[in-house]
Amino acid sequence: MMRWKATAIAGALAAATLLAAPTAGAKEFKWAFQGNLNSLDPHGLFETFTIGFHGNFYEPLIAYDDKMNVVPSLAESFTQTGPNTWRVKMRAGVKFHNGNDVTADDFIFSWKRALTEGSDMKVPAGKIKEIKKIDAMTFDIITPNPNPILPRSLLILYVMDKEWSVEHKTEAATNLRGGEEGNFANLNANGTGPFTVSEHAAGVKTVVNRFAGYWKKIPSNITKGTFTPISQDATRVAALLSGELDLAYPVPVQDWQRLKDAPGVQPLAGPEARTIFLGFDQVRDELLYSNIKGRNPFKDVRVRKAFAHAINVEAIKQKVMRGSSVPAGLMVAPQIGGFASSLNARWPYNTALSKKFLADAGYPDGFEVTMDCPNDRYVNDEKICQAAAAMLARVGVNVKVLAQTKSKYFGKVLSQNNYDTSFYLLGWTPGTMDAHQAIEPLMACRTKEKGRGLFNLGGYCNERVHALAPMIESETDQAKRAMMIKEVFKIHQDDVGHIPLHQQPLSWGVSDRVTVNQRPDNVLDLRYVVVK
């Protein structure tokens, strides 16, 4: 009995402190995403959600604004002074959350940290060969070769405080090999952003508070933000409908009507910058998964054209995507630098033409092929594959869909497993929001060279495209560069190197209590969240 009493008193006390907690004028924002924020280390994982979340408390030299235009952030100016040289002047008066001033040394330290073993930012950090410090707030960046999009490459290179990192012995990025008992920066953050991390339990919740000393005026009026990962779609939608969340994303497109019917919440949709496309193995002399032996039908451009004409992307949009996708003819979305609307027309849906191409190529009765497909990576990915298979069946091609969870799918089709696929579906958003980041990994020939064709799973190879890729990277004349990108797109289209399908939709569920800005890369920037 005594014990029960003690518990009851403790419970009452706890309840009392809870009731006392909310203060007047506090604007709290609660949101959920399907995945976890696994690490706070800004150099740990190069992944859009993680980097986007970190952007609320860490900042780069140059940042995206609400429309994804590039605007100065910690750098006051960022100008090219020579073909390989950029002069950066740091913004004065910016403070880290711990009160330290931001200086050139902090950026230099962060760049070096991004090159340590555990870092996943080695590629963007590798765009810098050397940094020459001029004074406390100014430095020159030397690049290995001319690089017109250097500022864009550094958008995700966040600046950490050197003193703080040294003090907490987190001078190297968190290494997943282990050894150390948890890197300090993995669980703590000290950036310059408008929010500070006051509580972080990976997989449970992350709480951020407004940083009073933030250097810039921002639209947001929230004082506290609570993030919870909710992996189950049904639970996430229910939590939004019950009013416990102000924002939940992603929301299944099939739940949009439910959100529209419910009071107080709305679906918020927009085109994502991610293009979904189909690809073919064009390298092997015999397909791994087909009934055609001794030759590879996909080496014949007529077969690839036949496939392109057989896919009815409007039907996929209406039936599978519930009208929410944007059909695409190019491998990059309209939001990506280098997009050319004149080339975005699709191959017309025409089964007669498709059959004719197949017959010309020597496959009048079609053939069999297995298609690799993820089932939990993109919006309705498995359903798209099944729809494509049904459409190809109409022209006589018998497609067997092998849909698997993303770890299995990527483990099978990517470089580490020697591109074990004959026909596949993949989605891509260039990390820099520039076409080069689609051309180099997807369309350049697969070579052992750094980065070239790493995600060119079918081994599409055109000498001219391959030669243009590095030229696009280093061409500083924007007009010339745009022409080169167009040339690549044109060749790739004539070759039917891949079949672009559509840009998938962003799908958020938002409470009427808040207004948010939906960025095309699916990032929630708390700077633009306003609570009514």
Added chain:
Amino acid sequence: MFAFIIRRLLQSVLVMLTVALIAFALFRFVGDPINNLVGQDTTLQDRQQLRETLGLNDSVVVQYWRYVVNTARGDFGFSYIHRRPVKTMLLEKMPATLELSIISVILALFIGVPMGVYTALRRDGFLAKIFMSVSLIGISLPTFLIGILLILLFGVILRWLPTFGRGEVVALGSWTTGLLTVSGLKALIMPSITLALFQMTLIMRLVRSEMLEVLRTDYIKFARARGLSNRAVNFGHALKNTLVPVITITGLQLGSVIAFAIITEQVFQWPGMGRMFIEAVADVDIPVMAAYLCLIALFFVVINLIVDLLYYAVDPRLRVDRGAGGGHG
């Protein structure tokens, strides 16, 4: 007795070694972790380097042996995804799972036993028939569906209870508890009922059939003949004799409750070990998966051992038989 415990503990080591071996043999089929650990711009060289560093290029046997040796040294490895020691992560998540499981078992006992007694005593009563029908639902509906239905009713339509999470927790040393805050207790209601429902109906049906059996025995008739009150007969004599199998089953079920909390935790976004395991499977976080599976195997072995010892203590006949049997050990 002492030898018995030692032998069981040795057996448990064998069980865990076997579980780990099977686990490592299966990990090859879960997929490749590398793509979950790096971004899309990471070079091929770095990817291959990472595979080498993590020892993923070694054979299953080598990976297994390395794991066993490290575990024996108390090193449970390092999570690929979270980049933290697995031991710390398990200790952080364990309170949530244990609180949920133990509350569910208590709920199942304190509701299941009285319902079982009632349905046995008033076999043809209207309420007893309702209990029996409801218990059919509890046994046949999958946990996932029950959880979603509860969320829909109490979370979305009535808005009485939170739909996800554990509410505010209070840290008592390294143990975090949700039992001391209002939001914590509210958050516990739906998950614990979801998890308890199956056990509750199982216990209710068990108690009912045992009671029916016992009520037919001679000593109950004799007790009634002695003019004892119904209450004394039903609860003092009948119920007491039905409890031995109930204790056994409950103990054994506690292991399953902890292990099968996975689904309930997933539905309610309950931050426990089960959800951590599901995430580890999706991300192919091998050290977390291996540690969780071994830990669950250990739970089962220990609970079984305790139940055996309890059985031994509760039922005097066992002790007598053992004494009479002599040195069979």
